[in-house]
Amino acid sequence: MRADILGLERRRRWSLDEKARLVAETLAPGASVSEVARRHDLAPSLLFAWRRLARVRASEPHPVFLPVQVTAEPAAAKPSPARRRRRKATGSIEIDLGSGRRLTVGADVDAAALARVLDVLERR
Structure with missing residues (x-):
């Protein structure tokens, strides 16, 4: 079996800037996606896909960075056994x-309390 390379690859790579420029061109007043394509x-379908992606990206919330000041925290004393809270258990029986x-x-x-409830229920 023999395979020959007949020509250059048809697939092109588009940078984000190029995609943005083409999408912006389709959004101009009176512009036609088919004409721009x-x-x-x-393919017009490719431009429509890029437009859809641009809309999704535009609707995503942008991260907001807030200023933070880091300060040393004073060493906390261990709570006394009487002041410790009982850890809440999860699950059910x-x-x-x-x-x-x-x-x-x-x-x-x-x-x-559970023993009292079970005792009452056993008598019924």
Whole structure:
């Protein structure tokens, strides 16, 4: 099998500046996308795709940088054990009570309160 190179590659590379210039040309009053595409020897669909990308980029919020002043933070003393907050547990516990009844409680439920509730439910 033999392959011959018949000519130059047809695909062209367009810089962002060139794309922006061509899109701006299509947005001029009275301009036709097809006419601009014909003048620059490219497919109108390509110009429409570039216009769509330009609209998307224009609607994206631009990052805003704010001035920041970094200062040394005073060393914080460790809180006393009485002042430490209990870490909130995540998740839940599902208890099957039988006869199709289920009880779902948070993982941070008070164990004594849960025992009282289960005791009442067992008597029923």
